[in-house]
Amino acid sequence: MKTFLKNLLGNPEKDTFLYWITDGGFLAILIIIFSIILWLLLKAFIKSKLNKRLTIITKQEIDKTIDIYTSGLRSIEGKYFNVLSGIFISLIALVLIYSVLGNNVDPLMDILNKIGANVLSWLLIDGIRILTIIILSFFCVKFSKNFIPKLLTSIMLGQSSTSDHDEILKRSKTLSGVFVGAVITLIYILAIFMILSELSIPIAPVIGGFGIAGIAVGFGAQHLVRDLISGIFILAENQYRTGDVVTIAGISGLVESINLRRTILRDLDGQVHIIPNGEITVASNKTKYWSRVNLDIGVAYKENIEKVISILNEVGKDLSNDEYYGLMLITPPQVLRLNSLDDSAVTFKILGDCKPMKQWEIMGELRKRIKIRFDEENIEIPFPHQTVYWGENQSPFNRDITKEKVSINNELNNNKDTDEITPEKREELLADKYSDMKSRILYSEPDDILNTKYIESNDSE
Known part of the structure; x- marks a missing residue:
């Protein structure tokens, strides 16, 4: 390879870049490129395998801990594997580059051989035991997660009636999480102590240290x-x-x-x-165990109480006979009593028993059906509004004041050329017209008030 490159590049002189290329530099560059490509391919391969595994887990698992498990696998792939694989490939590439550049790698290989022999010897003796402990711990954890919930559920269902099936499932799920967590913690602690023992680390001082630390931590x-x-x-x-x-x-x-x-x-x-x-x-x-529909319905004071009670009870019975909502109800919603006489409404209380978690859905449907039925029966549901009563004995003021509008300024202007208009006379006319206009406003209806203009005076005259 070196001869071919020297002939290709025309036998370059020493201490030049081309000479370095022919003397092993080209192979070093190829090793670097190959190492990068190998690392990228390995990264893509592991990522595809992890994604495939995550897809299988997502389809099979039901527990919400799947999100934690998924994020954990992605963290391993993203943070740890890429770094470790990059370091491993880089070390191999450096050794090869060091060799192709004409350096003696025998001392380095001797060191690596000794390290490898020691590691292999340790793995064949202590390593196998530690690996066995880790594998057994892993399988014990998986077994506990799958077996304890099923065992606890079967025991609790066997000791209860069929009517409590849903409640037993809730309780078994709650207790299973606690028991599984306790068992897994115990497995991890035992595994750690066994591994420490295999590494020839004394366990007694560790336990004693935990005891002293426990006393100190206990106060806080x-x-x-x-x-x-x-x-x-x-x-x-x-x-x-x-x-x-x-x-x-x-x-x-x-x-x-x-x-x-x-x-x-x-x-x-x-x-x-x-x-x-x-x-x-x-x-x-x-x-x-069960829930309750608790609803307050208000109607106007003018409505017939017995009619309202009858309609509310009919709506409750119709709801209990519904194919969908009837399965949720234990007892149909019925009027318990006339609950209160409020400022603007007569309020009735409706009660009914239902299955747990269903009361809000039932109350929403019950409100809708009551509103529809009240609209059909012309029963008023009170809402904020105002009605103005002017008195039964008060005769209405129906005169069209717009035909009697008086412009004080015009009257004064018509008389401004006469000697009879004095400042005192002007003030007297203004007072009379103001008093007349005030009396009309006080004894008129609202529509007449809106049609009345305010007195406009012009002091410039």
Whole structure:
């Protein structure tokens, strides 16, 4: 190769760039280009494999932890694999470049051989044990995630009636998350201690160090201990489960996750609230076992009360007979009582029992049907407006004031050439016309007031 390049480039002189090219530089450049291409191809290959794996996982997994798992795989692909593969390929490329440039790589190869022999010896003895521990831990974690929820669900369903099926599924899902997390944590701790033992690291000092650190941390972790104790009571007493709608710590929302330390809620706006269990003093569960339709309907005072009650009960029965909404209702919504006599409405309270989480959908449909039925029956639903009454004994003022408009300025101007108009006379005329106009406004109807012009005076005359 060197002879061919020298003949091709015309035997360049030493200490020139062309001579460096013929003396191994060309091969060094080829090695660099090949290394870059190899790294890019390897990166693309691993990325395609990961994307294929993520697609399979996305189709199979149902748990929301899939988002965490997916982001973890992408993080491995993006942050770690590219760097490690680049370092490995670069080291090999540097050794090859060092060799093709005419340098002696035997000492370096001897060092690499010794390192490789030691690493291989360690891998064949301790490495296999550590690798076995890691593989067994991985399979134990996977087994726990799949087996514990199924086992817990089957046990709880076997001890309950068929009517509690949905509630048992909620509770088993909540408890499964806690138990699986505890078992996985225990597996990881045991695996770490076993690996430390294989590395000949004494375990007793490590455990003792944890004990001392635990005492120190315990003084500053009072809130954490309080959260854990509260979480134990929440789960043991079955106060709420994953999937319930609750109000805790002044926040209402859907329970997305519970563990011993915190509860995660998502409200109607989609905001996620993470609430430490120790902050929960009162928990209001709106969807435990069953829910209730609680609706207040107001009508005008002029409406017949018995007729309104009859119509509201009919609408509730029709809703319970509906093919879709009837499956949600336990008892049809009916009028409980005339609830209040408000300032502008007679208010009736409607109650009905339904399945959990269905009360809001049912109340929306019930409002729509009541509005449609009231429109058909000409029953007024009060709304803010004003009605003006002018008195029963007050005779209306129907004169057309527009025909009697008086322009004081014109009258004064017609008389301005006479000697009879004095400043005193002018003020007297203005006062008379103002008094007459004021009396007309006070005893006229609103339409007449709008047609009345204000007195215009011109003091320039």
